[in-house]
Amino acid sequence: MQKYCKDLYDRCYGKHMSRTLVPISFRISLLKLLLSSLESHKEDICDALHADLHKSTGEALLTEYLPCREDLRDAISNLKEWVKPRSLKTPIFLKPKCKAALSPEPIGPVFVISPWNYPFSLAFIPVIGAIASGNPVVLKASTQTENTTKILREVFRAIDVPVVEGDSKYATELLKYRWAHIFYTGGPRVARTIYSEAAKHLTPVSLELGGKSPCIVSNKADINKIAKRIVFGKFSNAGQTCVAPDYIVVVASVAKELVTKIQEVLKQFYSAEPSKLDSGFGHVVSKRRYDHLCQLIATSKREHDEDSVTYTGSVACDPAIKFIAPHIVFPCAPDSCLLKEEIFGPILPVVCVDSFEAAIDFVCRDMKASYEAKPLAVYLFTNDPKEMTKAKVIPGGSFVVNECNVQAGMSSIPFGGIGESGIGGYHGKWSFDTFSHLRPTVVRYGRIELDKGVRYPPYNAKKIKMLEKTM
Incomplete structure (x- = not known):
């Protein structure tokens, strides 16, 4: 070797x-x-x-x-x-x-x-x-x-x-x-x-x-349009995507509507049974990753009511093909294990808050609890320009409004993180x-010098005065 x-x-x-x-x-x-x-x-x-x-x-x-x-x-x-x-x-x-x-x-x-x-x-x-x-x-x-x-x-x-x-x-x-x-x-x-x-x-x-890229959903967002974008961003490649929205923070008044729509879209994208080999839904890369994600699901079930952890289809997990169904945890507890590390799998925690301002506070507090680790992306779904401006206080590698993951496929912009995310x-x-x-290159031609020698010593009061004007 x-x-x-x-x-x-x-x-x-x-x-x-x-x-x-x-x-x-x-x-x-x-x-x-x-x-x-x-x-x-x-x-x-x-x-x-x-x-x-x-x-x-x-x-x-x-x-x-x-x-x-x-x-x-x-x-x-x-x-x-x-x-x-x-x-x-x-x-x-x-x-x-x-x-x-x-x-x-x-x-x-x-x-x-x-x-x-x-x-x-x-x-x-x-x-x-x-x-x-x-x-x-x-x-x-x-x-x-x-x-x-x-x-x-x-x-x-x-x-x-x-x-x-x-x-x-x-x-x-x-x-x-x-x-x-x-x-x-x-x-x-x-x-x-x-x-x-x-x-x-x-x-x-x-x-x-990578990192825990947050996804904030305002009550001023178009829920019918955004659900497809969130599902595509989160569940492509079975959630094994560095820029995937890691968790959602949604204003409570539209939370149930959003989750219902996400569940509908999952069935549209991957059929009612994502475990079928022809469903188009990806599988986990290795047994080690599969076991880790199953452990996260088991722990989150202990943390929440049984009805809070749901999955698409009749099969939750299949070790033979390293399949894990799209899981949604709603409402997710603010101190859940799912919010303590990057998930990197098909598990989507949904946290409810009272207002848009509370959503920003939650995300910023979550980053501080993680030693201010800045995520690879910050996602925001809203139609309010003022909310777009307010959300820019959240640090991250990229800031994306009303879309998911698209920045990673654009050759016209730099793709990368900041701090812990890259x-x-x-x-x-x-x-x-x-x-x-x-490489900086400096080339000078000709013999004429406009500075009249002021840059060369000795430096008298007149030269100093002229230098101050030329610089």
Whole structure:
């Protein structure tokens, strides 16, 4: 294993040294090859995601394949613009013939560590940014989704990007080397280890994590419209989504209507029996995760009245296929175990409060109880602009009104968290900037100096006065 990792790193570093400034035409040709490879493996990608997570073809296309294709096309179309130097203002004493700019340059070997929950897109999109920026890259894919990892290897074979399939020991070994950038998507516990290892070489990192993203529903929201968006955001991929609304805080006057509508939508989306293999509802990734979620459900049942914990269909859980039905806990107690950690599964707690202001107070208090951990997203459902402004006091990676999860699929905006939910952002041009060194360049021409030598010593009262005017 050690020799394999060392050879992999040496090969990656050698590529960087042999072509430090990779021609733009070469990068675009690589991206086009990757696009062709992606499109030719579309059916294989969907099949692998179904085998690993029981994702339906529609969900696999919408949440994995299409965002990758969109990000890749964006890079191909705009790379020539992204690489152009970005002009900056120069001080008056350097005029008339002085130019300053930021010039994007490759940073060097990139190490990407991807997760199991969206095993294709969350591996693929960071690699696009690294390639577009002119860097060699090594990808460590998840062992929990082995079918998707095999397809990743096939897709990336077209541009010679190595995909490491081994267990966590391989990632641990590779972290010992001096990378130019480490990009990790996953949980805070492993992120701390990666951050610690990166610090030994002062390596910059991007950490895409998660957190308890709150969803506030006002009595001024359109319940009929928003229920579908909440169900899609929460229960896609069986709730195993970092940006999923983790819990709902709803004004009591519309709470029962909201829960009833959510239950109706669940049956529309996944039939009355989500446990059926053709229902389109995803399964939990592993037995360990399955057991943990079942334990959360059991504990919440002890905390609440029996009627408060309901699920869609006749089968609550099936260990044989790692299936857990969509569960709703309503009304959820403010001190429930479900509000103490990120759920990352198909369990939706619904907390009732008396007013919109009380909902904001509850969310902010909940964050403070979690040592002010800021979530990856804050969701708000209301048609009142004043409430939108008030809710912005809640910190988080992104602020989304009357939608769920859409920010994670937009290449035009940076996707990322803050504090406990992550460091840095990516997608589209933001990925390009993440994996580039924006190198300041200053060039001066000609012999004329407008400052009349005031910047040079000796400094008398006259020069000091003139300096104050020029700066």
